Amino acid sequence: MNTKIDKVENGTVTTPDGFQAGAIYAGINKKGKTGLDMGILFSTAPCNTAGVFTKNRIKAAPVILSQERLKLGKAAAVVANSGCANACVGKQGMADAKEISRLAAENLGIAADDVLVASTGVIGQPLPMELVRPSIPLIKVSKEGGHNFARAIMTTDKVEKEIAVRVKAGRNTFYIGGAAKGAGMIHPDMATMLCFLTTDAEVDLEFLRESLRKAADVSFNMISVDGDTSTNDTVLLMANGQSENDPITPGDIQYAKVFQEALNQVCIYLAKAVARDGEGATKLIEVTVSGAATEAEAKQAARTVVSSSLVKTAIYGNDPNWGRVIAAIGRSGIAVEENKVTIYLGNICVFKSGQPQNFNLEKAGAALNKANVPIDIKLNMGDGEATAWGSDLTEEYIKINAEYTT
Amino acid sequence: MNTKIDKVENGTVTTPDGFQAGAIYAGINKKGKTGLDMGILFSTAPCNTAGVFTKNRIKAAPVILSQERLKLGKAAAVVANSGCANACVGKQGMADAKEISRLAAENLGIAADDVLVASTGVIGQPLPMELVRPSIPLIKVSKEGGHNFARAIMTTDKVEKEIAVRVKAGRNTFYIGGAAKGAGMIHPDMATMLCFLTTDAEVDLEFLRESLRKAADVSFNMISVDGDTSTNDTVLLMANGQSENDPITPGDIQYAKVFQEALNQVCIYLAKAVARDGEGATKLIEVTVSGAATEAEAKQAARTVVSSSLVKTAIYGNDPNWGRVIAAIGRSGIAVEENKVTIYLGNICVFKSGQPQNFNLEKAGAALNKANVPIDIKLNMGDGEATAWGSDLTEEYIKINAEYTT
Numbered sequence: 080m081n082t083k084i085d086k087v088e089n090g091t092v093t094t095p096d097g098f099q100a101g102a103i104y105a106g107i108n109k110k111g112k113t114g115l116d117m118g119i120l121f122s123t124a125p126c127n128t129a130g131v132f133t134k135n136r137i138k139a140a141p142v143i144l145s146q147e148r149l150k151l152g153k154a155a156a157v158v159a160n161s162g163c164a165n166a167c168v169g170k171q172g173m174a175d176a177k178e179i180s181r182l183a184a185e186n187l188g189i190a191a192d193d194v195l196v197a198s199t200g201v202i203g204q205p206l207p208m209e210l211v212r213p214s215i216p217l218i219k220v221s222k223e224g225g226h227n228f229a230r231a232i233m234t235t236d237k238v239e240k241e242i243a244v245r246v247k248a249g250r251n252t253f254y255i256g257g258a259a260k261g262a263g264m265i266h267p268d269m270a271t272m273l274c275f276l277t278t279d280a281e282v283d284l285e286f287l288r289e290s291l292r293k294a295a296d297v298s299f300n301m302i303s304v305d306g307d308t309s310t311n312d313t314v315l316l317m318a319n320g321q322s323e324n325d326p327i328t329p330g331d332i333q334y335a336k337v338f339q340e341a342l343n344q345v346c347i348y349l350a351k352a353v354a355r356d357g358e359g360a361t362k363l364i365e366v367t368v369s370g371a372a373t374e375a376e377a378k379q380a381a382r383t384v385v386s387s388s389l390v391k392t393a394i395y396g397n398d399p400n401w402g403r404v405i406a407a408i409g410r411s412g413i414a415v416e417e418n419k420v421t422i423y424l425g426n427i428c429v430f431k432s433g434q435p436q437n438f439n440l441e442k443a444g445a446a447l448n449k450a451n452v453p454i455d456i457k458l459n460m461g462d463g464e465a466t467a468w469g470s471d472l473t474e475e476y477i478k479i480n481a482e483y484t485t
Numbered sequence: 486m487n488t489k490i491d492k493v494e495n496g497t498v499t500t501p502d503g504f505q506a507g508a509i510y511a512g513i514n515k516k517g518k519t520g521l522d523m524g525i526l527f528s529t530a531p532c533n534t535a536g537v538f539t540k541n542r543i544k545a546a547p548v549i550l551s552q553e554r555l556k557l558g559k560a561a562a563v564v565a566n567s568g569c570a571n572a573c574v575g576k577q578g579m580a581d582a583k584e585i586s587r588l589a590a591e592n593l594g595i596a597a598d599d600v601l602v603a604s605t606g607v608i609g610q611p612l613p614m615e616l617v618r619p620s621i622p623l624i625k626v627s628k629e630g631g632h633n634f635a636r637a638i639m640t641t642d643k644v645e646k647e648i649a650v651r652v653k654a655g656r657n658t659f660y661i662g663g664a665a666k667g668a669g670m671i672h673p674d675m676a677t678m679l680c681f682l683t684t685d686a687e688v689d690l691e692f693l694r695e696s697l698r699k700a701a702d703v704s705f706n707m708i709s710v711d712g713d714t715s716t717n718d719t720v721l722l723m724a725n726g727q728s729e730n731d732p733i734t735p736g737d738i739q740y741a742k743v744f745q746e747a748l749n750q751v752c753i754y755l756a757k758a759v760a761r762d763g764e765g766a767t768k769l770i771e772v773t774v775s776g777a778a779t780e781a782e783a784k785q786a787a788r789t790v791v792s793s794s795l796v797k798t799a800i801y802g803n804d805p806n807w808g809r810v811i812a813a814i815g816r817s818g819i820a821v822e823e824n825k826v827t828i829y830l831g832n833i834c835v836f837k838s839g840q841p842q843n844f845n846l847e848k849a850g851a852a853l854n855k856a857n858v859p860i861d862i863k864l865n866m867g868d869g870e871a872t873a874w875g876s877d878l879t880e881e882y883i884k885i886n887a888e889y890t891t
Contacts, residue, residue: 137815137823167811167823169840202808203841310812388794389886396887402608405573406716409543417543417573434575435609474880480795481802 080249082337084344087254090243091225095254095279097123097321100224102231105214107207108162108200113239117160117211118231120275121187121220126317127281128154128195129288131295133312140165140172141196142311144180148192152284155193157275157315158183158215160206161234161260165198166310168205175206182215197273197313199234199260229258232273236260240352246280246341248334251324253280257345261302261353272299274314274349280338281320283328290339291316298346301378301467302354303386316342350468355450357470358479364394364469366454368408371463376413381467383411384454391472394452399443401429404454419459425452432459486655488743490750493660496649497631501660501685503529503727506630508637511620513613514568514606519645523566523617524637526681527593527626532723533687534560534601535694537701539718546571546578547602548717550586554598558690561599563681563721564589564621566612567640567666571604572716574611581612588621603679603719605640605666635664638679642666646758652686652747654740657730659686663751667708667759678705680720680755686744687726689734696745697722704752707784707873708760709792722748756874761856763876764885770800770875772860774814777869782819787873789817790860797878800858805849807835810860825865831858838865 093100100120108116130149132142148154158179165172180194187194198206229239243256259274276291295314325331327338355363366385371377384390387407393400401422408415418433425446428436452471499506506526514522536555538548554560564585571578586600593600604612635645649662665680682697701720731737733744761769772791777783790796793813799806807828814821824839831852834842858877 135812135815136818136821137811164808167808167836167839167841169824201806202812203836205841310808310815388882392883392886395883398887400607402570402573402716405543406541406608409541409716412542415542418575430573430609433573435573435611472883474883476794477798477801477878477880477883480798481804 080333081247083247084337084341085245087243087245090256091241092120092228092256092258092275092277093222093225094243094256095277097279097319098256098277099123099220099222100228101218101220102224102227103214103218105160106210107160108234113230113233115227115231116162117214117218118228119156119158119183119218119220120228121156122317122319124319124321125153125155125193126319127152127284127287129291129316131291131314133310135310137167137310139198139311140176141198142313144173144176145195145197145313148195152288153193154195154317155189156183156187157195157197159197159232159273159275161232162200163198163204163206164200164202164311165206166202168203171205175208178208179211179215182212186216186218187220195315197311199232199273199311202310225256225258232258232260234260237356240349240356242345242348244341244345246337248337253278253322253324255341255345257349259349259353261356272312272353274299276314276316276345278318279320279322280318280324281322281326282318282338283326286327286329286335287316287318290342293339294342294346297343298350301382301465302350303382303467303469354468354470359473359475360470361473362394362449362471363451364391364454364471365451365466366456367464367466368456368458369464370458370460372414372461374463374465377463377465380408380411380413380456381465383407384456385467385469388472391469394447395471395473397444397447399424399427399429399438399440399447404456405430408456414460415458416460421457423455425449486739489653490743490747491651493649493651496662497647498526498634498662498664498681498683499628499631500649500662501683503685503725504662504683505529505626505628506634507624507626508630508633509620509624511566512616513566514640519636519639521633521637522568523564523620523624524634525562525564525589525624525626526634527562528723528725530725530727531559531561531599532725533558533690533693535697535722537697537720539716541716543573543716545604545717546582547604548719550579550582551601551603551719554601558694559599560601560723561595562589562593563601563603565603565638565679565681567638568606569604569610569612570606570608570717571612572608574609577611581614584614585617585621588618592622592624593626601721603717605638605679605717608716631662631664638664638666640666643762646755646762648751648754650747650751652743654743659684659728659730661747661751663755665755665759667762678718678759680705682720682722682751684722684724685726685728686724686730687728687732688724688744689732692733692735692741693722693724696748699745700748700752703749704756707788707871708756709788709873709875760874760876765879765882766876767879768800768855768877769857770797770860770877771857771872772862773870773872774862774864775870776864776866778820778867780869780871783869783871786814786817786819786862787871789813790862791873791875794878797875800853801877801879803850803853805830805833805835805844805846805853810862811836814862820866821864822866827863829861831855
């Protein structure tokens with residue numbers, strides 16, 4: 080089967096057929112710079128829908144509600160807001176999440192059970208329902224509303240994060256789109272991250288769930304901004320089947336494979352965008368660990384290195400302090416032998432088979448003074464390989480987070 | 486048995502009988518502010534000696550050598566240096582560590598096997614042995630040398646960390662002293678931390694080992710500055726029996742108990758001093774978790790909260806953002822039910838049995854604007870209780886660590 084995956088120019092969550100979106104400023108997100116803080120994503124046809132959610136034991140009400148509603152794997156719309164997480168506010172949280180879904184359902188003319196809910200923002204403050212209630216009926220969804228939806232979910236994000244790809248697979252063409260928000264509380268096993276993915280492909284529900292888990296594992300679960308896992312993390316994937324192509328099932332291996340590949344690309348693109356736009360970040364750090372005993376160990380090591388405050392500050396300072404990299408590998412808990420380890424910082428070999436290498440400090444500093452900094456670690460223990468992404472740690476992160484609520 | 490534990494004024498590692506120390510500036514620690522970077526701690530009588538070391542899988546040569554030499558539990562001296570970790574430098578590292586121990590042994594007139602070695606500083610750079618070699622024979626140990634020893638091990642530490650206590654237990658009197666360095670790469674399961682503990686009590690070797698493990702578990706393993714566990718962490722406890730009191734054995738429960746209590750006090754004092762003097766720190770954060778299902782879960786939760794970058798930046802900013810505290814508890818992996826959780830920030834109740842509390846923002850901010858900030862978390866799941874200590878996270882931490890090697 081001939082396959083081709085192309086990025087769609089100006090693509091977004093409403094690029095796939097049958098998806099519409101809209102947004103409004105309800106006044107929840109006082110500091111929001113986008114002038115929008117509440118959005119609806121809607122599919123004109125019901126969707127097979129998969130979700131992955133925070134593993135935090137303290138879950139926000141919208142997470143609990145959406146998880147419950149996704150048991151049967153069906154949805155037609157999502158309402159999302161920024162500025163308030165609707166987390167840790169007692170019973171009011173669930174009542175508000177349900178009311179929001181009901182109001183959105185009335186606006187769209189569908190059942191409340193088909194509406195999922197997602198929130199992001201400050202924990203512990205109730206939603207200002209007196210602002211939310213009159214706003215939801217005013218949200219107008221349209222084919223052109225995708226960009227506004229992406230802007231409505233931003234908190235301390237500096238840029239919107241959206242993408243769409245066109246997938247050609249033999250006689251079939253379908254699209255996958257996505258929008259995400261990130262910025263802070265970003266850590267493997269789901270960041271403070273909301274991500275909404277859409278596709279007009281018809282996808283078998285079980286396969287949809289599995290493919291989302293797989294894609295999240297190599298993307299959103301491999302990024303870290305600050306090591307804090309939030310109460311609200313939500314990634315949703317809605318498949319409405321409007322492309323009228325052959326259904327994607329695990330039975331058709333090649334066709335299923337290209338869907339997975341395209342979904343991975345979309346998720347990795349958005350995950351990297353979240354990491355790059357981490358609070359206060361000036362750089363994207365890409366840590367690749369190869370030669371680990373297993374893939375799981377490669378992931379563990381890559382995540383530990385990219386989460387290390389000392390590695391992140393060194394990269395911020397253009398400081399080729401590779402000792403912090405090997406110290407992070409050592410504490411990650413994986414199998415490692417010092418004399419087998421080789422490390423490249425910004426493509427410069429700084430440590431080879433257990434021996435520090437002579438390198439030009441100025442050149443190494445320059446190699447780190449870039450928007451994208453690769454750190455490659457070869458363990459020579461086996462075939463496990465993984466990549467993780469993160470941001471550098473800067474004074475700006477401290478400033479942003481020392482003054483978030485008050 | 487009547488028991489009494491008193492802090493000795495101006496006490497240090499040479500306060501217990503039979504201990505001497507000395508230090509010199511060899512030129513290893515170019516940025517050292519104390520004018521000392523290498524020290525020897527010596528006991529005139531051989532010591533039962535226990536050690537706990539980093540759990541990092543990448544260990545510095547001095548750690549490996551000291552672990553090996555402690556198999557029989559005997560030592561008479563320690564040589565320690567700051568400015569260079571002697572870690573990840575290939576085979577040269579062990580050769581240098583051994584040579585240092587031999588030179589110190591010659592200076593002191595003892596066997597090299599009785600000398601332990603500890604290093605702290607930059608990882609991946611070999612020790613400048615041309616500076617070290619001529620310096621060791623010049624180190625003069627004396628009863629008065631304890632303070633200089635404490636100063637010789639400092640790196641980015643702003644203050645020396647030392648203490649001694651006098652223990653009276655029935656007819657017996659003995660002393661426990663200690664000196665530590667900390668500052669960065671400080672995280673549970675041993676910080677980038679060196680700590681040297683001395684006692685003139687005669688202590689059964691097995692009991693000595695067990696009591697050090699227990700003391701480390703409630704002190705050094707409960708602090709975090711930046712989540713990074715180093716390659717060089719070392720805590721040593723030397724007992725020389727010079728007080729000529731009754732030997733301390735697990736058999737005499739009361740006597741053993743007061744030794745453990747005094748040792749815990751010394752270790753907690755030093756651990757808090759390390760946390761308070763974390764790189765860039767302006768505050769000591771003390772997180773107490775009570776009512777956890779088990780003590781292990783209480784420890785896990787307390788360590789997670791005190792390690793959270795978002796909690797640390799909020800405390801730095803005097804921001805009563807308790808949502809970050811409960812989010813950290815939730816991601817710590819322990820058993821928790823939102824509606825049973827109560828949280829006090831700086832003694833102000835901000836969240837009670839799952840409900841956000843009304844509190845005066847200004848007063849709460851003022852309660853956090855202190856040198857010591859308590860965070861109390863009641864889980865109401867069981868009897869487990871633990872306390873962890875950490876520092877706030879500031880722009881100064883970033884500055885220090887963005888420019889450490891270059």
